[in-house]
Amino acid sequence: MTKDDILEKLKRIPVRPGAQDIVSAGLVSDIFIKDGSVMFSLTVPAEEAQAMEPLRQLVEKEIKSLPGIEKAMVALTAERKAGDRAQAATPPHPSQPRPQPPKAPAQRGAPPAKLDVKGVKHIVAVSSAKGGVGKSTTAVNLALALKANGLKVGILDADIYGPSIPRLLNIKEKPTTVEGTRILQPIMAYGIAAMSIGLLVEEDAPMIWRGPMVVSALTQMLRDVAWNMEGDLDVLVVDMPPGTGDIQLTMAQQVPLSGSVIVSTPQDLALLDARKGIAMFKKVSIPILGIVENMSYFLCPSCGEKHDIFGHGGARETAEKIGIPFLGEIPLYMDIRERSDSGCPIVATEPDDPHSAIYLQLAKDVAQGLQTSSRPAPKITFE
């Protein structure tokens, strides 16, 4: 199936009986196709959004009926009037990210207003400049450790390109909506409220997403989830997508983050990237709660010797050099990996393990940082 094939089909669907077809009427956005999934939006006047819902459903059904198409996601977006920043008239369900989201604020002049996330006191982003450094593992164990320290905690998996929170928390069920609304109920796992893009879309779907769509889906997961289902959250931990591109910048500008925790491995490259990440957060005035060095050293279980396999200590040095808190070292430890990967995170299942103690201390430092995060962030300069 090509875009032209899809357009051919769409040209046979009128806006309403006897009217122009939806393609000629200019309703259809750019079309994304990947591995049998098709995604696009229909742009309609805001006041007609409700009335257009049956058309959206019909279009989705027609596209799904095409040979070779397994999944179709069609969303309604509102027409933008001059000077009007309004976006979707009918916010699509989070499983239907809008393909015509806001542009990166950097291109729009003044930064947009921050999202209003109800029922959450603090949002903490856990970031890393590259994938595979243990960001999700750290985010999950940090969230559980915050809970163990007596706080009400949620975790939002914003790592659209590789959502792993459902696996790390052993979540199998799909979220349901609060009756009569489009608001999703988070899933409770080990006493924390969890939501992941991985629970809402098919595994292959994220592959077809583009940066701005990611931002759109994330803002919906923040706004359209009943985070305060069991009382207001003290902290919502967000497992961010790796990297420091437009998505992260837009997220940092649109989401009312209280602070960020940066995860890095000791390798030089990772540290180099972490510096970029720090510069970005600094640019958008997000307080940096600190850097965590993950896979910091390897404690040999048989001889008890400490091995600095990745050249341990670089994160502490970097943190000191640029004047941000160093939140600690988490060793490379088989149990952390095995427990994470089997959905039994170490902090929840082995709370007395010395490695859990490291996360508990990390959580204390993060909570402490949140108390004081209103003070001006340190000035960071790079040569």
Ligand SMILES: Nc1ncnc2c1ncn2[C@@H]1O[C@H](COP(=O)(O)OP(=O)(O)OP(=O)(O)O)[C@@H](O)[C@H]1O
């Ligand atoms: N301290 C640790 N000791 C041992 N294994 C670890 C540790 N931290 C993370 N891992 C393992 O490393 C792998 C990558 O971790 P994780 O998925 O958390 O990284 P990530 O940075 O979120 O990656 P991605 O961005 O690709 O999702 C996982 O198998 C995880 O269990």
